[in-house]
Amino acid sequence: MGPMLYLVGMATSRKHSANKSTIEAAGTAVAKRSISERALGQPDPGHDTGYLDELNVEQRAAVEALDGPVLVLAGAGTGKTRVLTTRIAHILSTGRARPYEILAVTFTNKAAREMKQRVGQLIGGAVEGMTWLGTFHAICVKVLRRHAELVDLKSGFTILDTDDQIRLLKQLIAAENLDPKRWPARQFAGLIDSWKNRGLRPDQVPAGEAASFANGRGKELYSAYQTRLKELNAADFGDLLLESLRLFQQNPDVLAIYQKRFRYMLVDEYQDTNVAQYLWLRLLAQGSANVACVGDDDQSIYGWRGAEVDNILRFEKDFPGARVFRVEQNYRSSGHILAAASGLIAHNRGRLGKSLFTAIGDGERVGVESHWDDEAEARAIAERIEELRAAGHALNEIAILVRASFQMRAFEDRFVTLGLPYRVIGGPRFYERAEIRDATAYFEITLNPANDLKFERIANTPKRGLGQASLQKIQRHAKARGIPIYFAAREIIETDELGPRQRRTLADLIATFERWRALIDDLPHTELAELILDESGLTAMWQRDKSPQAHSRLENLKELVRFMEAFESLAGFMEHVSLVMSAESESDGDRVSLMTLHAAKGLEFDTVFLPGWEEGLFPHQRALDESGLAGLEEERRLAYVGLTRARRRAQVCFAQNRRVHALWQSAIASRFVDELPEDHVEVVEGPGGGGGGNFGGYATSRFANAGHGFGGSHHTPGWQRAQRHQKSAKTGGPRSSPTIEGELVAAGDVSSTRFGAGERVVHQKFGEGTIVEVDGNKLLIAFDGGSNKRVVASFVQPAGSA
DNA sequence: TTGTTACTATTTTTT
DNA sequence: ATAGTAACAA
Numbered sequence: 001m002g003p004m005l006y007l008v009g010m011a012t013s014r015k016h017s018a019n020k021s022t023i024e025a026a027g028t029a030v031a032k033r034s035i036s037e038r039a040l041g042q043p044d045p046g047h048d049t050g051y052l053d054e055l056n057v058e059q060r061a062a063v064e065a066l067d068g069p070v071l072v073l074a075g076a077g078t079g080k081t082r083v084l085t086t087r088i089a090h091i092l093s094t095g096r097a098r099p100y101e102i103l104a105v106t107f108t109n110k111a112a113r114e115m116k117q118r119v120g121q122l123i124g125g126a127v128e129g130m131t132w133l134g135t136f137h138a139i140c141v142k143v144l145r146r147h148a149e150l151v152d153l154k155s156g157f158t159i160l161d162t163d164d165q166i167r168l169l170k171q172l173i174a175a176e177n178l179d180p181k182r183w184p185a186r187q188f189a190g191l192i193d194s195w196k197n198r199g200l201r202p203d204q205v206p207a208g209e210a211a212s213f214a215n216g217r218g219k220e221l222y223s224a225y226q227t228r229l230k231e232l233n234a235a236d237f238g239d240l241l242l243e244s245l246r247l248f249q250q251n252p253d254v255l256a257i258y259q260k261r262f263r264y265m266l267v268d269e270y271q272d273t274n275v276a277q278y279l280w281l282r283l284l285a286q287g288s289a290n291v292a293c294v295g296d297d298d299q300s301i302y303g304w305r306g307a308e309v310d311n312i313l314r315f316e317k318d319f320p321g322a323r324v325f326r327v328e329q330n331y332r333s334s335g336h337i338l339a340a341a342s343g344l345i346a347h348n349r350g351r352l353g354k355s356l357f358t359a360i361g362d363g364e365r366v367g368v369e370s371h372w373d374d375e376a377e378a379r380a381i382a383e384r385i386e387e388l389r390a391a392g393h394a395l396n397e398i399a400i401l402v403r404a405s406f407q408m409r410a411f412e413d414r415f416v417t418l419g420l421p422y423r424v425i426g427g428p429r430f431y432e433r434a435e436i437r438d439a440t441a442y443f444e445i446t447l448n449p450a451n452d453l454k455f456e457r458i459a460n461t462p463k464r465g466l467g468q469a470s471l472q473k474i475q476r477h478a479k480a481r482g483i484p485i486y487f488a489a490r491e492i493i494e495t496d497e498l499g500p501r502q503r504r505t506l507a508d509l510i511a512t513f514e515r516w517r518a519l520i521d522d523l524p525h526t527e528l529a530e531l532i533l534d535e536s537g538l539t540a541m542w543q544r545d546k547s548p549q550a551h552s553r554l555e556n557l558k559e560l561v562r563f564m565e566a567f568e569s570l571a572g573f574m575e576h577v578s579l580v581m582s583a584e585s586e587s588d589g590d591r592v593s594l595m596t597l598h599a600a601k602g603l604e605f606d607t608v609f610l611p612g613w614e615e616g617l618f619p620h621q622r623a624l625d626e627s628g629l630a631g632l633e634e635e636r637r638l639a640y641v642g643l644t645r646a647r648r649r650a651q652v653c654f655a656q657n658r659r660v661h662a663l664w665q666s667a668i669a670s671r672f673v674d675e676l677p678e679d680h681v682e683v684v685e686g687p688g689g690g691g692g693g694n695f696g697g698y699a700t701s702r703f704a705n706a707g708h709g710f711g712g713s714h715h716t717p718g719w720q721r722a723q724r725h726q727k728s729a730k731t732g733g734p735r736s737s738p739t740i741e742g743e744l745v746a747a748g749d750v751s752s753t754r755f756g757a758g759e760r761v762v763h764q765k766f767g768e769g770t771i772v773e774v775d776g777n778k779l780l781i782a783f784d785g786g787s788n789k790r791v792v793a794s795f796v797q798p799a800g801s802a
Numbered sequence: 803t804t805g806t807t808a809c810t811a812t813t814t815t816t817t
Numbered sequence: 818a819t820a821g822t823a824a825c826a827a
Contacts (some may be wrong), residue, residue, distance in 0.1 A: 108816060137817045159817090181810095181823080237817045272816095305815065404813050426815080460803095467803045470810065502803095598814050598816070618812055638814085662818045 016519065046451045051089050051122050055082070059786060062292075062325040063087045066096060066264070069285065069319035070292040071312070075356045076299060076341070076644035077332030077604065083116060084266055084294055088130075089122040091264050101127030103262040103284070103562055105136050107269050109580050110137070111602070115268070132262065136277055137237060138579050140244040143258070144235070150251055151243045152230045158444075159578035160236040163437060164453040165189055168232075172224055183214050192222055196238030197306030199245060199276040202226055232452060241276045249285045259287025270295030270315075274306035282318065291319065297352050298345050301598060301638050303630065304623075330356045330644075332604055334363025337650050341643035343677030348633045365682035366643065367484035367651040368673060373664075374612075378410040378656050379680040381609050382418055384651070385592060388607060389563075395421060398605035400591040401642045403618040405609065408594055421591040426599035435542065435553040436560055442536050444556060445530065446516045447571055449486040452478075456485065462541035464509070470668045486510075512536075525570040531559050548762070597642045613639075613654040613670035652676070755779055760799035768799050 021547060045177065052060055059079055062072045063086045074080035090106060091097050093276040104113045112134050120127040132139060143160070148155045160168070169185035169192075191213055195205055202223040210219035229235060235243060248255040262284055267273070270293035273281070285291040300309040316322045330338055338358050345351070371377040377776065385398055400411055408424060415422045430436060438461055441454040449455075460466045477497070478488030493507040512535060519528055533539050542553045567573040593605070612618055619635035627634070643650055654669045755761065760773045779793050 135817065161817095240817075299812080302816085304813080406812080429816090463804080465803065469803075596814060617813095622813060659818090 029746075033623075049090070051086055051093075054372060055086060056327075056329055058325065058327045058329065059083050059086070062327060063090050065323055066091060066094075067324065068288065068289055069315075069322035070328060071270070071315045071319075071322055072292065072294040073296060073323045073324065073352055073354055074294055074327040075296055075330060075354045076641070077330040078292055078327045078356070079329075080296070080327070081118060081268075082116065083327060084268060085118040087123060087266065088115075088119050092123055092126060097263040099126050100131050101261060101263045101771075102130060102132060103139070103265040104133040105132065105139060105265075105267050105281075105688075107135060107272055109135055109138075113169075135579075136280075137240045140240040140280075141579060143244050144240065144247065147247055147251070147254055147370055150254065151247050153235065153243070154233050156233070156448075156709075158451055159240070160234050160235045160453065161437070161578065162432075163457070164234075165236050166273065167456060168228060170224060172221060172228065173214070176214065176221065176224075178214050178217075187528055188213055188218075188221065191218065191237055192225065192236075194306060195222065196236075196242045197274040197276055199242060199279050201246070233450075234453075238276075241280060241422055243500070245276055245280045245283070247279070250599060255283060258289075259284055263288050263290060265291040267291070267296075271297050271300035271309055272302050272307045272314045273311050274605055275308055275311075278308065278311045278318075285319065289319075289321075296354075298348070298354070298637055299601065299641050301601065301634060301641060303627070304635050309350070313350065324499055326354055328354055328356050328690045330358045331360075332647055333358060333644060334648055334787065336361045336362050336365045336442070336646075337643060337646050340366040340650070340676050340680040341640050343680065344643065344672060344675050345636060345640040347675050348636055350633065362604060364649055365680055367649075367653075367674060367682050367684060368676070369651065369653040369684040370669065371653060371655050373655050373657040374407070374410045374659065375414075377611050378414040381411070381651070381653070382414045382420060385420065385611075386418070393529070393606065395590045395592045399595065399600065399603070399605040399607070399645065400611065401597045401600045401645065403597060403612050403620060403638070405596055407617075411594055411611075415592065415594075421589060422594050423591040425593055425595035430556070430559075431580075433553070433556060435538070436480055438538055438577065439529075439533060439557060439560055440574070442532050442538070443570055444521070444574060445486065446513060446528075446532065447574060449513065449517075450484040452485045455489075458536075459509075462537045464505050464537070466502055466505055466509075470498055470506070473497055474506075486513075494754060521568065525567070525573065526561055526564050528570060529564055533557055533561070546768075548768070597638050600645050600651040601641055604645050604647055606647045607649040608642065608651070610639075610642050610650065610652045611654075612658075613652050613673050614658060614667035617658065618670050618672070636672060636675075701732075755798075761796040762799050 017690075052063065054078075055063060059082065062070065062083050066087075073508050074083060084104075085095075090100060091102060092099060106113060106115060111711075116127055116133055119130070119133075127133075134142075142155065144151065144157070144271060145155050166185050166189055169188050170180065173180050173183055173188070182526070195209075202219055205219055205222065207219075210216075210222065212218060214221050229239065248258070260761075262409070265285060265288070267281065267283070269386055272295070281291065281795055293312070297309055297312050297313050300307060300312070303309060311318075316324065333341070335358055341774060342356055369380070370716075371380055381400065385395070389395060401689055402408055402411075405427070409573045412422070412424070414420075431440070438458055444451050444454045445458070456471065459471055474489050474492055476484055477492050478485045479490060483491075489506055490510050493503055493510065498506065516528065516532055516535075519531070523531070537555065539554065541548050542557070545553075564570075564573050567576065617641070619632055623631035623635050625631075643652075652673060654673060655667055656665045657664055659665075755771055755774055757771050757774055760768060760777070761771060762768050769781040772782050779796065781796070
């Protein structure tokens, strides 16, 4: 069905007659396109603009509109980054600006890196001159370091990470004699963050909101927090933006410098900007007004952390004379997938409207399938993956996108038992891991003893008998003398304030730091780092640790030192650490990717599995409760993002029963499932097609629709239902028999293993255990953690073999 | 000061 | 269920 150029998606927006014309325009685009494309295909005489030939008409128009405000609405897979990078190349090659006169902002370091690299491909070494290409935060830091004194900071200010922030807030809450249980620091951190996202300083917070925390003392507390930050010469992430905004607002002369400097401005993912970023940008754009924002309102999925879709919807009003370009040819997905995604997103009301089309052809329809529960779901998907692999598909081209990270467990369990290589994307970032934070805290104090929060972090890590009692004494002394804790500690060891034992350990610690500090200039920084890791006892601490992750933590520490080699000095490295909170390294091997939908934005795969499309989970109940219709629409955009990640195959599924927390709940299909346009969907119906051998019970756990599921086929005993009613069950089936039918796969590789029953082994995820039974290449292991699992032999190692 | 037990919250996540 | 945290006891 369908013409070569497949047209999909209706621009659905109540407003703008413009959208109507979009539909019509899209209708005629097929014919017009090829003609105008040919017409424009001729190289523009005069300039060396070969890079423009790579673009289609729409992209090219967006690139060539250099003057004045421009909004580029670039749908999923339409070459958004290409437009941005080519635009930069165009500005440079037409001599409109020098590299350092272009401001290009992204949200993530990854995006910044990619942009830099791709601009480099277009224009060569000149990218190095693009000093103002980076994340909002990185650019703000750069500005703030130059003018720190104007916002009550010193140029060497430190950037607080989340841990530091929480620790500080805890202290403040305690100082105000508030019940830390009733007023958790975490929650307050979130509140402050949301204020900062909206560009609100303490005096600007609406009274009602400020009163909502700490018995109405929220505002005072926020204010106290800011004061404390200045005392510590520190800024949190929100401050980077907020303070540079204040800098511009309160110092017109400084603002003028940057307005003049940035002749051209480009913003990536504009739909993700928050109010503070918007205000910041608008101030700067009042200079040259050559601001180009690229984004897709349909992919705005970060509303919950302050992003304002409104920014993109309002663009034409905010930037008078703005021109809007739509880039609508999708180069990623085949027809049915794109059509399904477009049909789904058409249910949203507040959107600018786009009609994506693809020339790739119809391809496969989007599969819709239901399963009995989350385990059956994982089993079925893993099975499909095995099939794809057997058919020659690379695992790297397969992804499973979930709504919430707890869903990953079922898949991980399944993959581990099958021995299917997978990788989890997202999760705790490298620099957020405890061992890395501890290590960097030691580095930081060596460089900068005045960093109180870091000192507090490691004073008793590893445990050295300096508990909170001692720490409090030091803190009190520091406060009384008005000096940083480190120096207070150095003074207090001269007194009898502490017990003799604590006094000695503290003196030791301080002396060690002094010794390290003396070595900064004499020792290569990586060697110093290794020395610090050893002498601090951190290495020993993890070597002693018997938990299954201890080994990987040690690996991480080694990785950290390796990572440092890329920097010139310890100080250079530390500056980097505070801003670049990611260091992905493991991209090796052919693996299935497992991640949240949020983490998937910007990625693409041949095959995408979208499990868990159930009411309450997706759309998530909380999104609905907290944000109503807006929340629902954001969830729908998330579904849209998920579908549009797929190039050739997308498989949606939902479970009829899902364990939420501890108890089983019956689930109903997500409304999004029924919003998919029927013509582009392939429903896997009923148990009829099953009968896959002896394991029919699992192979046939596919029902057309939940709700009507006559789930009681031969292999679905009543215990599930029983479970639902009497949620007492201690040994729910899943736990005690995790992998009854592990035989389904891995049958090809039954070579005996080097293991025997009774041997001690280590598993990366489950820790140590004893082999109970050997069955081909699969081992039944009683893990010390108390669980019995069946695991493929290649996933374990003999215990004790480092 | 450290280790134990009780209690609670549990979407998404960058900088 | 479970993990992370906070109060409590040794």
